[in-house]
Amino acid sequence: MNIVKRLVLLWLVSVAGALLAQDEKLPSLKVGAETYTNVTVTSVTATDIYFSHSRGLGSAKLRNLEPAMQQHFHFDPAKAAATQSAQAQANTLYIKAAKEAVTTRPRAPSPTTEQPGSDDGIPPHPLYAKSFLNQPTPVLVAEKWLTAPPDIQGKFVLINFWATTSEACRASIPHLNGLCAEFKDRLVVIGLSNEPEEAVRKMTEPRIDYAVAIDTLARSFQAVEVSGIPHALLVDPKGVVRFEGMPQYLEARSLEKLMARFGQ
Numbered sequence: 001m002n003i004v005k006r007l008v009l010l011w012l013v014s015v016a017g018a019l020l021a022q023d024e025k026l027p028s029l030k031v032g033a034e035t036y037t038n039v040t041v042t043s044v045t046a047t048d049i050y051f052s053h054s055r056g057l058g059s060a061k062l063r064n065l066e067p068a069m070q071q072h073f074h075f076d077p078a079k080a081a082a083t084q085s086a087q088a089q090a091n092t093l094y095i096k097a098a099k100e101a102v103t104t105r106p107r108a109p110s111p112t113t114e115q116p117g118s119d120d121g122i123p124p125h126p127l128y129a130k131s132f133l134n135q136p137t138p139v140l141v142a143e144k145w146l147t148a149p150p151d152i153q154g155k156f157v158l159i160n161f162w163a164t165t166s167e168a169c170r171a172s173i174p175h176l177n178g179l180c181a182e183f184k185d186r187l188v189v190i191g192l193s194n195e196p197e198e199a200v201r202k203m204t205e206p207r208i209d210y211a212v213a214i215d216t217l218a219r220s221f222q223a224v225e226v227s228g229i230p231h232a233l234l235v236d237p238k239g240v241v242r243f244e245g246m247p248q249y250l251e252a253r254s255l256e257k258l259m260a261r262f263g264q
Contacts, residue, residue, distance in 0.1 A: 029053070029069070031060040043148035044073050046083040050148040056204040057146055057212065115245055120257040125249040128228025129161075132241040137233065140220040142192065142213035146200055150188045150211045156259060157235045158189045160247055161226050164203040165195075169230045172247045177209040182252055186259060194218040236262040 026039040029051065036053040043050045050059045062075040115127045132138055140159065160176060162169035173191075180189040189210035193200050197214055215221065224231070234243035234250065242258050243250050 029060075030066055031058075032064050045148075046076065047080045049073060050145075056201050057208075058201065059146060118254075120261070121251065121254040122243065122249055125245045126228075127245055128226065129231050129244065130225040131244060132224070132233065133244050135241055137235050137239050137241055138220075138223040140192075140223060141215050141217075142190075142220075143215050143217065144197065144213065146197060146212045146214060148211070150190065152188050154237050156183075156187045156237065156242075156255075156263070158187060158247070158250075159233045159235065160189065160191050161193075161221060161224065161229050161231045162191050163193055163195055163229055164199055166229050168246075170203075170206060172230045173206045173208055175248055177207075179250070179252060179255060180210045183255065183259070186263070187255070192220055194221055234258065238262075 024041040026041065027037065029036045029039045029041075036051070036055075036058055038054040039051050039058075040053075041049060041051045044062070047062060048059055049062055049065070050057075052058070062070055062073060062080065063077070065073070065075070115122075115125050115131070115133070130138075158176070158179065160172070162172070164170070176189050176191070179187060191208060191210060191212045192215055193212070194215050194217070196216060200212065200214060224233070230247055232243070232245065232247040232250065233241050234255070236242050236258075240262070242262050243254075
């Protein structure tokens with residue numbers, strides 16, 4: 001596995017290992033001094049619980065739940081400590097590998113303003129970022145997951161750079177939800193924002209049905225030189241970018257063709 005692919009896997013799955021909670025519903029959940037209502041638990045890891053609630057999306061450390069809830073979700077302090085240690089080691093490895101990648105990654109071509117159409121049915125479209133088409137994925141960083149971390153092994157990954165303040169970004173969410181639902185066994189969709197966690201969690205409409213992470217230092221935005229959002233990268237299972245541009249230009253039929261060409 002090449003170094004860039006390892007980097008992508010590191011930032012995507014360094015906190016993986018989630019145990020599915022079968023969308024368990026709770027009338028309320030107390031986390032420290034905060035009480036959430038109309039809670040649907042989506043997943044639980046050794047350290048965290050991920051859920052939706054009446055005001056949007058939420059996550060919390062299991063250690064901050066009440067004792068009864070800790071027991072209900074099988075919180076094991078020793079296992080949690082071991083998991084946190086493993087995550088710290090993964091982060092250290094990521095930082096080291098990222099520094100190496102800066103000097104070893106091939107130079108990307110000059111930025112373009114227009115991507116030509118393709119035989120896969122994708123029309124010509126403007127590009128507001130550096131082009132990585134048919135190249136290894138650039139180094140990307142997910143500072144914190146606001147949903148359960150996705151399992152990307154063997155799947156295509158559609159990374160969408162976005163912001164809650166962008167009307168175009170909000171308008172693209174239903175389209176991304178549709179792709180996520182139609183290709184749920186082969187595709188992972190990830191929304192990556194450089195906004196603070198509070199701002200992203202505050203947005204409840206339109207509802208997001210895919211994974212969400214934040215990168216408040218905009219390291220990923222800078223790596224891709226994003227100058228206009230939404231901007232999406234479709235990465236094949238080998239870590240190569242197969243589509244780039246505004247997500248609305250990637251229709252289901254075109255995505256199906258790309259998966260057939262680059263899925264092996």
